[in-house]
Amino acid sequence: MENSSLQRKxxxxxxxxxxxxxxxxxxxxxxxxxxxxxxxxxxxxxxxAEILKQLTVQVGLSDDQEKQVAAIVDDIxxxxxxxxxxxxxxxxxxxxDGRKRIRALLTPEQQPKYEKFLQELDADRANAESxx
Numbered sequence: 001m002e003n004s005s006l007q008r009k010x011x012x013x014x015x016x017x018x019x020x021x022x023x024x025x026x027x028x029x030x031x032x033x034x035x036x037x038x039x040x041x042x043x044x045x046x047x048x049a050e051i052l053k054q055l056t057v058q059v060g061l062s063d064d065q066e067k068q069v070a071a072i073v074d075d076i077x078x079x080x081x082x083x084x085x086x087x088x089x090x091x092x093x094x095x096x097d098g099r100k101r102i103r104a105l106l107t108p109e110q111q112p113k114y115e116k117f118l119q120e121l122d123a124d125r126a127n128a129e130s131x132x
Contacts, residue, residue, distance in 0.1 A: 013105040
């Protein structure tokens, strides 16, 4: 019975590690795509400036309209950034809780490796934030 419980815990831990790898890998790939492809992701979705250029051409915006639309879009982006900053404490708390729960699953030998992983992940996140 005890062996079965250990196997179950090991299975849950492996699943959690793979799930986190998939999530963090997806986020990392997204940031890489945006930086490496001149603002276009592999899916081809353009950045703000490219969208504004396409809108100007396709709708036939005048110079004055283009400036006004750009100001509106900048205002929206600013408000979205503000909203994400307001939600940051909640996101950080959720992230901290998840890390705590993962730590509880790890063996003493795995703990330092996990902490190193988190340090690298946090450094990558800080670097991505500074480039926004």
